[in-house]
Amino acid sequence: MTTGGRGGQRSPTPGQRGDGPTDAPLTFVDHIRQDGAVVRWESRRHRKHQRPAAGSTWWAPTARGWWIAVLFAVGSLLFAVGSVPGYADAVGARGDTATYFVGSLFFTAAAYLSYREAVDAAPPALDPTRRRVLVWQPRRIDWWATAIQLVGTLYFNVSTGVAMGSSLSATTAHQHVWRPDAIGSVCFLVAGLLAWYETCHGWAAWRPRSWAWWITLANLVGSVAFGISAVAGYINPVTGEVHNATGADTTTLIGALCFLIGSVLLLPERTEASRAEPSSPAGDDGAVP
Numbered sequence: 001m002t003t004g005g006r007g008g009q010r011s012p013t014p015g016q017r018g019d020g021p022t023d024a025p026l027t028f029v030d031h032i033r034q035d036g037a038v039v040r041w042e043s044r045r046h047r048k049h050q051r052p053a054a055g056s057t058w059w060a061p062t063a064r065g066w067w068i069a070v071l072f073a074v075g076s077l078l079f080a081v082g083s084v085p086g087y088a089d090a091v092g093a094r095g096d097t098a099t100y101f102v103g104s105l106f107f108t109a110a111a112y113l114s115y116r117e118a119v120d121a122a123p124p125a126l127d128p129t130r131r132r133v134l135v136w137q138p139r140r141i142d143w144w145a146t147a148i149q150l151v152g153t154l155y156f157n158v159s160t161g162v163a164m165g166s167s168l169s170a171t172t173a174h175q176h177v178w179r180p181d182a183i184g185s186v187c188f189l190v191a192g193l194l195a196w197y198e199t200c201h202g203w204a205a206w207r208p209r210s211w212a213w214w215i216t217l218a219n220l221v222g223s224v225a226f227g228i229s230a231v232a233g234y235i236n237p238v239t240g241e242v243h244n245a246t247g248a249d250t251t252t253l254i255g256a257l258c259f260l261i262g263s264v265l266l267l268p269e270r271t272e273a274s275r276a277e278p279s280s281p282a283g284d285d286g287a288v289p
Helices: 043-048 064-082 087-120 141-163 172-201 211-232 245-271
Strands: 002-005 029-034 038-042 281-284
Touching: 043 064, 043 087, 043 141, 043 172, 043 211, 064 245, 087 141, 141 172, 172 211, 172 245, 211 245
Parallel strands: none
Antiparallel strands: 002 029, 029 038
């Protein structure tokens, strides 16, 4: 017997897929065993613990989860360094923008591994063993979160890559530096909200003993800071002037530090003891979260 929850708000019958347009995303399912014990399947926990954790918490180069944490941490650190006051003066404008660009590449690598992690955690009905580069799984909240995050990192690649050019016109800076940065920031915010909802099974929760809760909270705060940075960093398409360069750097630094915290916390989450849970959200019928 199974009961399910979409953000803890509904309890569908066994095998119900929640096709209705008003259904919230499926983030957990409670399985009631024959002995009466309730075992909860959670989408994030299932994704992060698809197989036993390899290596130690801090060193596991054969584990995908370890690389996700390390790559995100390096990218976050580079963004933080690039936004530290005085760094641009020390290394020059080209060196500063190159720091951001390299950091964005680390973000993209980590985001793609996160996306693949979500794809590989799909129910058997979606045949996750077929290792396609891009897949379409729109009924899964973790697929949306990781796919949107990946798109956001690609926009950051464009923004920081173009910014390395010399003598950019005001129009070019506005269209190909600020605009992709703004879109990437929006993508990060949307992805952060979806990840938060998935972890909390709703829009609000207090779970200070959960690594996942702290991780998604840090990432959500970082995404908000990046969004504020994009607003402060608006580039006038006529004059090429930045609206508030100091404010943009400050909020970028705050956001990057939040992402760094979230990245480091991915390491203990990867090796935390997994509770016994079903292998699929609704038994063997392949119901899709």
